[in-house]
Every structure is written in C-alpha cells, then in structure tokens.
Amino acid sequence: MQKIFLKSKKGFFGVNKGRTHAFGGQYVPEILYPALKELESAYKHILPSKAFQKELLHLYHTFIGRPTPLIYAKNASALLNNEIYLKFEGLANTGAHKINNAIGQVLLAKKMGKKRVIAETGAGQHGLATSAACAKLGIECVVFMGARDIKRQFPNVFNMRLLGAQVVSVESGSQTLKDAVNEALREWSRDCKDTFYVLGSALGPYPYPDIVREFQSIISFELKKQTRTFFKGNPDIMVACVGGGSNAMGFFSHYIQSKVRLVGIEAGGLDSKHNAVRINSKNANIGIAQGYKSYFLSDEYGNLLETYSISAGLDYAGIGPQLSHLKEMGRVEFMSATDAEALEALQFFAKHEGIIAALESSHALSGVLKIAKTTRDKRIVVNVSGRGDKDIFITAKALQKDAWCAFLENEIAEMKGK
Ligand SMILES: *Cc1c(COP(=O)(O)O)cnc(C)c1O
Secondary structure: OOOOOOOOEOOEEOOOEOOEOOEEOOOOOHHHHHHHHHHHHHHHHOOOOHHHHHHHHHHHHHHHOOOOOEEEOHHHHHHHOOEEEEEEHHHOHHHEOHHHHHHHHHHHHHHOOOOEEEEEEOOOHHHHHHHHHHHHHOOEEEEEEEHHHHHHOHHHHHHHHHOOOEEEEEOOOOOOHHHHHHHHHHHHHHOOOOEEEEOOOOOOOOOHHHHHHHHHOHHHHHHHHHHHHOOOOOOOEEEEEOOOOHHHHHHHHHHOOOOOEEEEEEEEEOOOOOOEOOOOOOOEEEEEEOOEEEEEEEOOOOOEOOOOOOOHHHOOOEOOHHHHHHHHOOOEEEEEEEHHHHHHHHHHHHHHHOOOEOHHHHHHHHHHHHHHOOOOOOEEEEEEOEEOHHHHHHHHHHHOHHHHHHHHHHHHHHHHHO
C-alpha cells in the first residue's frame, strides 16, 4: 500500500508504480524555470517563517474577516435526518474563499520585493480577490481575462477596475480562461524579475498546488476548533465542491489523516456531453496540460475539451494534482451534481437556512442532499465556498426569467431616458 502525500515531494503527489501515478510536476517552458525556482525558495523559506505567518494571520482577521462561521443548519438537519453544519466562506471579504489565497500570494510577492502582480481569471472571482488584495497591500495589479468572459462577467470586471486593477482583454483562442492562463504565463516569462504571478487554484506547476493548499488550509484549521463547540471528535462526512480544488483542499487539509469520509462534488452540467466532470467520466484522462500532470477532460489525442457548467468557477478542464492523487489512493470520493440539482439545493438552503450560496457551493450542498438520503444521524460538514450575490444574473434567468426581464427592461429605459 502506498503512502498518502500530504504535500508534494520534489513537486509530485504519489509515485509512478504499478497502476498508480505521480501527479503534479513542473511541465513548463524552460524560460520559466528561474521564476519557479525563486517561488519555490520563497515557499520554503519566507512562507513558513514566524514573521510572515503572523502578518498573514493578522490580515486574515482584520481584512478578510476570519474566522468565517461554522453554522449548525438546524432546519435542514431535521428535514434530512442528519446533523448538517455549514462552514460559510461566503462571509469572507469579496464573497468567497479565493481571498485566503490571493492575500497570501500578494503578501509573498511583496516580501520577495516584486513590483507588480499579474493574475488570470475566468469568471472574475480570482481576479476580484487578487485586485482587492493588491489594493490593500498597495501593489500594481494586472488581470488577464478572455474577451468572451469580459462580456459575460461584466459586474466582476467593473469591480476589478473599481479596485484599481488593469483588466487586459485576451483576444486569442476561445477567448476564455485557458487563453487567459496562456497569456499570463507569457507575460510572466517576459518579466519574471519584477512580476509575481498569482495563481488562483490548487493546480498549475509546482510549487503552486502546495502554496495554494497552505493558504487555504486556514479553513480546516479553523474548523478543527469550531466543531468543538458543537460536538466531540471529528465530523463523519465532509463535502466540498471541486473546480480546480482549492476550497476542497483547504477544507480537507487537516482531516486527510483522519477517518472522516471526504467527498468532492464536480459539475455535472446539463448531461453526459456538457459538463466539467474530470473524475469518473468517460472523457476523463490522465494527461499533462498547463504545467502539471493530472486528470483532464480531453479527447483521445490529449487536447483539452470544452467544458460546461452553470457555475463559472467549476467550469474548467483540469483538476488539481493532489486531488487526483487522493482519488487514486481512495482517500477522497467523487460525485457530481447537475445544474438543475445545484439550483434545487440553492433554493433548499436559502429557504430553510437563510443562506444564499454561490452556484459552485450549491453543488456541494446538492451532494449533501444526496448523501443524506443514504445515511442517518451523521455529522455532515459542508464547505459553502462562496455566497451567491455574484450569481444573481444567472440564477434569476434560470428561476425567474419573466420578472427579471421586466426589471432589466425598466432599468435600461431609465438609463436611456437620462
Ligand atoms: C472559484 C470558486 C470555486 C472553485 O474553485 P476551487 O479552486 O475548486 O475552490 C468554488 N466556489 C467558489 C465560490 C468559487 O468562487
């Protein structure tokens, strides 16, 4: 039996042996090696230092508003015959867990003496968190975003500019996230001396998956203490949604060596053709893309496939390498939720618990609704990775189309009148 890797060894999670794989690595053009080496040194020497950790914790408390609460979902518990608890990351500044990582990496950039931060963003959530972190710590911020995403995600683009960031429209390829990643990498290789690349999920080339997990592990660190006010010992089951894997890794971190049943929920999208299911699906293959080895949605030649999900944050072809490893070791199990199931869970927890979850997080909540049907009296903790304000344009279209159209027509008429 192979060991479970809590952090990467020489950049890899797991070893190539028999039927198991070493995931992760550093599959980038040589021109980026010096930048990654420098980052690795910062990860090993600056990040764990007492001074850095103290400053980071101070920012977590005074800027992000941590600790985020653990909420006992009393009404849902009664209806579902299990004890349900919600770790509500949606109360973090900028509305989701992404700021935990963004503020950490931006602080690291400052300590490394960098003059400028760049980031890529798909839906704009990571761009928003990075822009806010840069505003707080006073460093220049450039966000690369696909031209199509800029059109689709106007509120986040507006807010990033309000926070003082420069949003650069990427016109190449499909004009979405993967093109923005390529452009950010290109820009980084042009100027890695003064520029720090803030990566938004627990993936990409080593050491990013380790760095992002470390910053996000504040979630499970807090949870360890918070469960004690409700019960002794560990939860029975823990559930998180999985895009790239940063909220899941941060949530699972302190529990990987425990006996807790850990469940990741992927985006089941519309059907078996339109989704973002990278584990247990017929188009999921082990491959190498965007700097790391992991499971990807790809064709038989290894080309990444187009993904689809109602939640922009889960709509990505790759999954973080550590989660691929934990899946292969049988430590984390994976399920998926469709768009419709996520919308149902969103409404259930809004109505019964007074919580409007992000569409991404609603996938995790849907997982809870499913799991609860098969168990009784279990302590189930779910990571509600974000709040749903940002999704209003999408959920309104899905749930209250007519009322929403009337509202928008009114607004437009008024703006034109003035
Ligand atoms: C971006 C995002 C996710 C997905 O990213 P992970 O790296 O898998 O956590 C999940 N929830 C919310 C609210 C997000 O903004």
